[in-house]
Amino acid sequence: MVENTKQVYVVDDDEIFHFILKKMFEQQGAKLKVTSFLSAEDALEHLQHSNNHLLPSLIILDMNMQRMNGWDFIEAYRDIKCSLTQQIPIVMCSSSIDNRDIQKVKRTPELKAYITKPLDSVKMQQIKEYLG
Structure with a gap:
Protein backbone atom coordinates (compact mmCIF):
# COMPACT_ATOMS: atom_id res chain seq x y z
CA MET A 1 0.00 0.00 0.00
CA VAL A 2 1.35 3.44 -0.93
CA GLU A 3 2.20 5.49 2.17
CA ASN A 4 -0.33 8.28 1.53
CA THR A 5 -3.14 5.92 0.52
CA LYS A 6 -5.92 5.96 3.06
CA GLN A 7 -7.82 2.84 3.98
CA VAL A 8 -11.59 2.63 4.27
CA TYR A 9 -13.49 -0.28 5.81
CA VAL A 10 -16.91 -0.91 4.31
CA VAL A 11 -19.12 -3.00 6.60
CA ASP A 12 -22.27 -4.00 4.74
CA ASP A 13 -23.88 -7.36 3.94
CA ASP A 14 -24.77 -6.22 0.41
CA GLU A 15 -22.03 -7.11 -2.08
CA ILE A 16 -23.55 -4.83 -4.71
CA PHE A 17 -23.19 -1.85 -2.34
CA HIS A 18 -19.46 -2.66 -1.97
CA PHE A 19 -19.05 -2.75 -5.75
CA ILE A 20 -20.92 0.54 -6.28
CA LEU A 21 -19.04 2.31 -3.49
CA LYS A 22 -15.64 1.24 -4.87
CA LYS A 23 -16.63 2.39 -8.37
CA MET A 24 -17.83 5.76 -7.05
CA PHE A 25 -14.57 6.31 -5.13
CA GLU A 26 -12.64 5.45 -8.32
CA GLN A 27 -14.73 7.89 -10.39
CA GLN A 28 -13.93 10.65 -7.92
CA GLY A 29 -10.24 9.89 -8.19
CA ALA A 30 -9.92 8.97 -4.52
CA LYS A 31 -6.65 7.26 -3.65
CA LEU A 32 -8.07 4.71 -1.26
CA LYS A 33 -7.71 1.10 -0.30
CA VAL A 34 -11.25 -0.14 0.29
CA THR A 35 -11.53 -3.24 2.46
CA SER A 36 -14.90 -4.97 2.33
CA PHE A 37 -16.53 -6.83 5.18
CA ASN A 51 -1.39 -3.86 14.04
CA ASN A 52 -2.49 -0.34 14.93
CA HIS A 53 -0.54 1.11 11.97
CA LEU A 54 -2.98 -0.56 9.55
CA LEU A 55 -6.14 1.00 10.97
CA PRO A 56 -8.62 2.51 8.54
CA SER A 57 -9.09 6.26 8.19
CA LEU A 58 -12.85 5.73 7.99
CA ILE A 59 -15.48 3.02 8.52
CA ILE A 60 -18.64 3.05 6.41
CA LEU A 61 -21.19 1.03 8.34
CA ASP A 62 -24.57 -0.34 7.30
CA MET A 63 -27.32 -0.17 9.92
CA ASN A 64 -29.31 -3.27 8.95
CA MET A 65 -27.31 -6.46 8.63
CA GLN A 66 -27.84 -10.10 9.56
CA ARG A 67 -26.70 -11.38 12.97
CA MET A 68 -24.89 -8.22 14.16
CA ASN A 69 -26.36 -4.92 12.98
CA GLY A 70 -24.71 -1.49 12.89
CA TRP A 71 -25.82 -0.58 16.42
CA ASP A 72 -24.40 -3.85 17.78
CA PHE A 73 -21.15 -3.05 15.97
CA ILE A 74 -20.98 0.35 17.69
CA GLU A 75 -21.49 -1.28 21.12
CA ALA A 76 -18.70 -3.79 20.45
CA TYR A 77 -16.45 -1.07 18.97
CA ARG A 78 -16.76 0.89 22.23
CA ASP A 79 -15.17 -2.08 24.03
CA ILE A 80 -12.10 -2.12 21.78
CA LYS A 81 -11.61 1.53 20.79
CA CYS A 82 -9.47 2.30 23.86
CA SER A 83 -6.93 -0.28 22.64
CA LEU A 84 -6.62 1.40 19.22
CA THR A 85 -3.97 4.06 18.61
CA GLN A 86 -6.43 6.33 16.84
CA GLN A 87 -10.13 7.02 16.92
CA ILE A 88 -11.75 6.03 13.65
CA PRO A 89 -14.62 8.13 12.30
CA ILE A 90 -17.64 6.03 11.42
CA VAL A 91 -20.29 7.01 8.87
CA MET A 92 -23.53 5.07 9.05
CA CYS A 93 -25.00 4.41 5.63
CA SER A 94 -28.52 3.01 5.37
CA SER A 95 -31.65 3.06 3.29
CA SER A 96 -33.71 3.93 6.40
CA ILE A 97 -35.21 7.41 6.47
CA ASP A 98 -36.80 6.86 9.89
CA ASN A 99 -36.30 10.00 11.98
CA ARG A 100 -35.68 7.85 15.09
CA ASP A 101 -32.62 6.34 13.40
CA ILE A 102 -31.34 9.77 12.41
CA GLN A 103 -31.79 11.06 15.98
CA LYS A 104 -30.03 7.99 17.41
CA VAL A 105 -27.06 8.65 15.13
CA LYS A 106 -26.88 12.23 16.41
CA ARG A 107 -26.74 10.90 19.99
CA THR A 108 -23.97 8.40 19.18
CA PRO A 109 -20.55 10.05 19.51
CA GLU A 110 -18.74 7.39 17.45
CA LEU A 111 -20.90 8.21 14.42
CA LYS A 112 -19.88 11.28 12.44
CA ALA A 113 -22.72 11.23 9.92
CA TYR A 114 -25.78 9.43 8.64
CA ILE A 115 -25.96 9.05 4.89
CA THR A 116 -28.91 7.47 3.13
CA LYS A 117 -28.71 5.04 0.25
CA PRO A 118 -28.61 5.16 -2.69
CA LEU A 119 -25.36 7.08 -2.89
CA ASP A 120 -24.77 9.92 -5.32
CA SER A 121 -21.87 12.29 -5.97
CA VAL A 122 -22.98 14.74 -3.25
CA LYS A 123 -23.19 11.98 -0.64
CA MET A 124 -19.81 10.64 -1.77
CA GLN A 125 -18.33 14.09 -1.25
CA GLN A 126 -19.74 14.09 2.30
CA ILE A 127 -18.14 10.70 2.96
CA LYS A 128 -14.77 11.89 1.63
CA GLU A 129 -14.83 14.85 4.03
CA TYR A 130 -14.49 12.42 6.94
CA LEU A 131 -11.30 10.94 5.52
CA GLY A 132 -9.34 13.92 6.81
Whole structure:
Protein backbone atom coordinates (compact mmCIF):
# COMPACT_ATOMS: atom_id res chain seq x y z
CA MET A 1 0.00 0.00 0.00
CA VAL A 2 1.35 3.44 -0.93
CA GLU A 3 2.20 5.49 2.17
CA ASN A 4 -0.33 8.28 1.53
CA THR A 5 -3.14 5.92 0.52
CA LYS A 6 -5.92 5.96 3.06
CA GLN A 7 -7.82 2.84 3.98
CA VAL A 8 -11.59 2.63 4.27
CA TYR A 9 -13.49 -0.28 5.81
CA VAL A 10 -16.91 -0.91 4.31
CA VAL A 11 -19.12 -3.00 6.60
CA ASP A 12 -22.27 -4.00 4.74
CA ASP A 13 -23.88 -7.36 3.94
CA ASP A 14 -24.77 -6.22 0.41
CA GLU A 15 -22.03 -7.11 -2.08
CA ILE A 16 -23.55 -4.83 -4.71
CA PHE A 17 -23.19 -1.85 -2.34
CA HIS A 18 -19.46 -2.66 -1.97
CA PHE A 19 -19.05 -2.75 -5.75
CA ILE A 20 -20.92 0.54 -6.28
CA LEU A 21 -19.04 2.31 -3.49
CA LYS A 22 -15.64 1.24 -4.87
CA LYS A 23 -16.63 2.39 -8.37
CA MET A 24 -17.83 5.76 -7.05
CA PHE A 25 -14.57 6.31 -5.13
CA GLU A 26 -12.64 5.45 -8.32
CA GLN A 27 -14.73 7.89 -10.39
CA GLN A 28 -13.93 10.65 -7.92
CA GLY A 29 -10.24 9.89 -8.19
CA ALA A 30 -9.92 8.97 -4.52
CA LYS A 31 -6.65 7.26 -3.65
CA LEU A 32 -8.07 4.71 -1.26
CA LYS A 33 -7.71 1.10 -0.30
CA VAL A 34 -11.25 -0.14 0.29
CA THR A 35 -11.53 -3.24 2.46
CA SER A 36 -14.90 -4.97 2.33
CA PHE A 37 -16.53 -6.83 5.18
CA LEU A 38 -19.84 -8.60 4.64
CA SER A 39 -20.41 -8.93 8.39
CA ALA A 40 -19.85 -6.66 11.38
CA GLU A 41 -18.22 -9.55 13.26
CA ASP A 42 -15.49 -9.89 10.62
CA ALA A 43 -14.78 -6.16 10.69
CA LEU A 44 -14.52 -6.12 14.49
CA GLU A 45 -12.21 -9.11 14.49
CA HIS A 46 -10.02 -7.42 11.89
CA LEU A 47 -9.88 -4.22 13.97
CA GLN A 48 -8.97 -6.16 17.11
CA HIS A 49 -6.15 -8.00 15.39
CA SER A 50 -4.82 -5.14 13.30
CA ASN A 51 -1.39 -3.86 14.04
CA ASN A 52 -2.49 -0.34 14.93
CA HIS A 53 -0.54 1.11 11.97
CA LEU A 54 -2.98 -0.56 9.55
CA LEU A 55 -6.14 1.00 10.97
CA PRO A 56 -8.62 2.51 8.54
CA SER A 57 -9.09 6.26 8.19
CA LEU A 58 -12.85 5.73 7.99
CA ILE A 59 -15.48 3.02 8.52
CA ILE A 60 -18.64 3.05 6.41
CA LEU A 61 -21.19 1.03 8.34
CA ASP A 62 -24.57 -0.34 7.30
CA MET A 63 -27.32 -0.17 9.92
CA ASN A 64 -29.31 -3.27 8.95
CA MET A 65 -27.31 -6.46 8.63
CA GLN A 66 -27.84 -10.10 9.56
CA ARG A 67 -26.70 -11.38 12.97
CA MET A 68 -24.89 -8.22 14.16
CA ASN A 69 -26.36 -4.92 12.98
CA GLY A 70 -24.71 -1.49 12.89
CA TRP A 71 -25.82 -0.58 16.42
CA ASP A 72 -24.40 -3.85 17.78
CA PHE A 73 -21.15 -3.05 15.97
CA ILE A 74 -20.98 0.35 17.69
CA GLU A 75 -21.49 -1.28 21.12
CA ALA A 76 -18.70 -3.79 20.45
CA TYR A 77 -16.45 -1.07 18.97
CA ARG A 78 -16.76 0.89 22.23
CA ASP A 79 -15.17 -2.08 24.03
CA ILE A 80 -12.10 -2.12 21.78
CA LYS A 81 -11.61 1.53 20.79
CA CYS A 82 -9.47 2.30 23.86
CA SER A 83 -6.93 -0.28 22.64
CA LEU A 84 -6.62 1.40 19.22
CA THR A 85 -3.97 4.06 18.61
CA GLN A 86 -6.43 6.33 16.84
CA GLN A 87 -10.13 7.02 16.92
CA ILE A 88 -11.75 6.03 13.65
CA PRO A 89 -14.62 8.13 12.30
CA ILE A 90 -17.64 6.03 11.42
CA VAL A 91 -20.29 7.01 8.87
CA MET A 92 -23.53 5.07 9.05
CA CYS A 93 -25.00 4.41 5.63
CA SER A 94 -28.52 3.01 5.37
CA SER A 95 -31.65 3.06 3.29
CA SER A 96 -33.71 3.93 6.40
CA ILE A 97 -35.21 7.41 6.47
CA ASP A 98 -36.80 6.86 9.89
CA ASN A 99 -36.30 10.00 11.98
CA ARG A 100 -35.68 7.85 15.09
CA ASP A 101 -32.62 6.34 13.40
CA ILE A 102 -31.34 9.77 12.41
CA GLN A 103 -31.79 11.06 15.98
CA LYS A 104 -30.03 7.99 17.41
CA VAL A 105 -27.06 8.65 15.13
CA LYS A 106 -26.88 12.23 16.41
CA ARG A 107 -26.74 10.90 19.99
CA THR A 108 -23.97 8.40 19.18
CA PRO A 109 -20.55 10.05 19.51
CA GLU A 110 -18.74 7.39 17.45
CA LEU A 111 -20.90 8.21 14.42
CA LYS A 112 -19.88 11.28 12.44
CA ALA A 113 -22.72 11.23 9.92
CA TYR A 114 -25.78 9.43 8.64
CA ILE A 115 -25.96 9.05 4.89
CA THR A 116 -28.91 7.47 3.13
CA LYS A 117 -28.71 5.04 0.25
CA PRO A 118 -28.61 5.16 -2.69
CA LEU A 119 -25.36 7.08 -2.89
CA ASP A 120 -24.77 9.92 -5.32
CA SER A 121 -21.87 12.29 -5.97
CA VAL A 122 -22.98 14.74 -3.25
CA LYS A 123 -23.19 11.98 -0.64
CA MET A 124 -19.81 10.64 -1.77
CA GLN A 125 -18.33 14.09 -1.25
CA GLN A 126 -19.74 14.09 2.30
CA ILE A 127 -18.14 10.70 2.96
CA LYS A 128 -14.77 11.89 1.63
CA GLU A 129 -14.83 14.85 4.03
CA TYR A 130 -14.49 12.42 6.94
CA LEU A 131 -11.30 10.94 5.52
CA GLY A 132 -9.34 13.92 6.81
